Amino acid sequence: MDFLNGTTQRERNKVATRDELAKAAFQLAVERGLDNVRVGDIAAAAGVSPRTFNNYFDSKEAAVVARAAWRMERTADSLEVRPLGEPLKVSLVEAVVDRYASPSQRFQRGSDWQAGFRLMVTEPALRGEFLKGIAEMERSLAEAISARIYVPMGELYARVLAAAVVGAERAAIGHWIAGGQSEPLVEVVRQAVSFAVAGVSEEPGTGEQR
Amino acid sequence: MDFLNGTTQRERNKVATRDELAKAAFQLAVERGLDNVRVGDIAAAAGVSPRTFNNYFDSKEAAVVARAAWRMERTADSLEVRPLGEPLKVSLVEAVVDRYASPSQRFQRGSDWQAGFRLMVTEPALRGEFLKGIAEMERSLAEAISARIYVPMGELYARVLAAAVVGAERAAIGHWIAGGQSEPLVEVVRQAVSFAVAGVSEEPGTGEQR
DNA sequence: TTTTAAACTTGCGTGCCACGCATCTTTTGC
């Protein structure tokens, strides 16, 4: 996303506020449960007027989910920087897995992220918002895939593939939450995405057009 | 779903009202646009008090999407009645396609269903609700698949497969709407789901447990 | 540096909505 690199002061302030709000929303939702959080509380925690909250987010649900959504959106970027010769199925798995591999403690039992995932799966209002975010990333991923393949029915194929990959990621999270979080989330995700791309043919991206 | 066969009068009334509401909500949303519809309008159109509306639906968005969601939920049932020897990949494709094949005029250009799909893709509020409905059906489909396969990692695999199939269906709709609806939706759906199940191995359900 | 314009924040007001609760009506099972 473009608003990450703030060059001017104004932009940096905006990003900061937005992130404060998202952070506060997430934090409060995790520790109190979603419907014990008023948007006023979030605004207060971020040191901003209630009215301002709605300049940044359309709903408190959107704010709670925002950080997870931003994270998701990086998948397409990860795919684009994969080596060109690499088989598509491998690229896809790695692009997704990358985002779960980094700082080691983050996706463990008891972490905030885990609580967050649980929240998104549990609270119906959040689930909807979460899925909306996921749909966004699916779209961008489909574009990235589309740029990497050239086959008949390519646009539809890219959409389907993107949906499968993203769906697998979501399935992995659900499985991990539903089970006891006994194995590391990374491994579950890898397994799941590998299942999803099993049917992708081996030839590397033949139609790099750009 | 169980509430379809009303044996007692009460239940039949409930189903009828619920359906009236869903129908009215859909109709009004299509012809006016979602945010020119008050819940009072929907209630009135269904011949029911505004307060009663909220005894049936949590939001007007849920009401608009309801019928599409009910339709979706039939996929799992369709899968269960497929012949046992049939390869899973075939069963999945047919189970999905069935729902788009029936009365011929329904999924054409200019039909209400088409307008409905466009609405669900367009209006953000509806998209979220639509996706929530889809997630429901995904869950039931995953169970149905799980009952039909027996492999290591079966539960995760079933989830991933369900997500892929459902995602393919959604991708097909998006593709169909984005393009000019030139070819029949059924065909697009068949193509998409076929892509999604390409990686499923051939052996038929070996572990029918029930 | 001063000035001017644009961008952002804030307070206020409005319309809408979900839902708890109490009451009245309908359906059901005996």
Added chain:
DNA sequence: GCAAAAGATGCGTGGCACGCAAGTTTAAAA
């Protein structure tokens, strides 16, 4: 038929998104 359960309705409340019209801060021109 009759009591009890289930539903429908009206009313009231808390909450929320957003338009609008000031203020206030930042960016850029002079």
